[in-house]
Amino acid sequence: MQIQTPVPRLDIRNIMRRIEGRAVVDDVSLQIQAGQVTCLLGPSGCGKSTTLRMIAGVEMQDSGEIYVDGKLICDTVFRVPPERREIGLMFQDFALFPHLSVADNVGFGLKGGKDEKRARVEELLNRVSLKRFIDGYPHQLSGGEQQRVALARAIAPRPRIMLMDEPFSGLDNRLRDGIRDETLSLLKEEDTAVLLVTHEPEEAMRMADEIALMRGGRIVQQGAPYNVYTHPVDKAAVAFFSDVNVLGAEVRGALAETAFGQFLAPGVPDGTEVEIVFRPQHLRIDFDRAGKGPLPTPSDGVPARAVVERARFLGSESLIEFRMEFDGSILKATVPNVFLPEKGRVMWLTVRRNRCFVFPAGAAAAAGQQPG
Known part of the structure; x- marks a missing residue:
């Protein structure tokens, strides 16, 4: 009996992006299953964030294709608008709306009736232990609390994919580990495919099911954290960890x-x-x-x-x-x-x-x- 491989939630095929004649992202391919966390790891300027922007749809690739659940969402001719890709975004800058309450921030962009949206907001704030702040405002929260509100807002529409660009780098070390673990737990419960960009090897080792090591616009090594660490592809890969x-x-x-x-x-x-x-x-x-x-x-x-x-x-x-x-x-x-x-x-x-x-x-x- 032949076992069928599940269709990847996110499938990136040979994408390339050139800026002023230089290949910022050079022939990158990546597959992520539902519920899987993949870390795009590499030094600053290696093309990690540009890759995320192309997946999100805010920047166009020069070549290559992007699929979600087996369906083409973008090539060099066809393009699904960013708001219809069912992709969530989390960045270092929490980008909460200061004039909106916590509840309105989390519910921003949710569709459905008022009661349905309120129930979803209460569910998520309860899961991140912030329901008591539901009617408060961002300026009344600590950095860690704002991060959890941003997480709840990103997850609220139930995105199939979550793109995270160094979202924890602004937190102090005491908060970081707890919020990272809390974030991963919530995303896995939602069966979300996660692509996390980071330049910190420890963060990648702690969070990832798979690491894609990037350098000079290319993925130079990819695999489980243990394999990437113990079977490095070259000296630079050893030294990065x-x-x-x-x-x-x-x-x-x-x-x-x-x-x-x-x-x-x-x-x-x-x-x-x-x-x-x-x-x-x-x-x-x-x-x-x-x-x-x-x-x-x-x-x-x-x-x-x-x-x-x-x-x-x-x-x-x-x-x-x-x-x-x-x-x-x-x-x-x-x-x-x-x-x-x-x-x-x-x-x-x-x-x-x-x-x-x-x-x-x-x-x-x-x-x-x-x-x-």
Whole structure:
């Protein structure tokens, strides 16, 4: 029996947008199912917000097609007006009407009779714990409360798709996590497909069912948060999620020689310069024992001597910077809790082989290789 794949709620096919001859959005394709949260993640200026505007219908693509529930809503000839696309919008600027009450803000744009609209407004304000403010005004609310009113207003018409452009960046850290979780819960209950734009990796990892990593107008990697984090497509993808350490080496006989021993580089031609990339939390620290360190192991490789340059406590972890005796380079390590060795102390470092990535030096590789 053949299992049919459900039709995507949102289906973007090869959309492109050029501004002054430059491809701001370059051949972007994306599918989002009902009830799914996808984060469009990338640095400022990479084309994330432009992509959202094209989906919303406030900006036209130069090529490509956009479908909702299998029906074409926009190509370069045909175009459904923005107000008929059943797409909700949430932005960093809550854009509440200051002269309207909370109830009138939430009910703005709702169709139906007065009693029906009032019932929907009361339902949503109750779900975001703001029913007591139903007859109040935006200026009487805190930033977090205004954000929840904006959420209720966006969801009120029951949009099939919700587009969110960094809607939580204006909130302080204490409010942000709670309101993000509350927002996602409500959107999933409504079975809404969500496309969230953010430049914060932690937000994407926390919220998304799927991450689309964008750079220079293109989606360079797409998948579940765990897969995007643990199988990065290139060095820049690793670095976008965390600090990185980089070791340079030259390949000889499919092996790259470093201070930590040899790394496998299968399929890489001899003489190719490569970079071994790994995160600070995967650098293991050991004590110096009369000039000797730990024994080499298949999982951690060969230990290398290093001298402590600086150590800082960051709250939940400690960051230690080491100068390598091998070549004078600086490597960073993070460890849980408090660990603050004094400057100048000699220690030994090893790196988990299965947490390292080998990429051609100075180039965005098509895929990272994890040494065995």
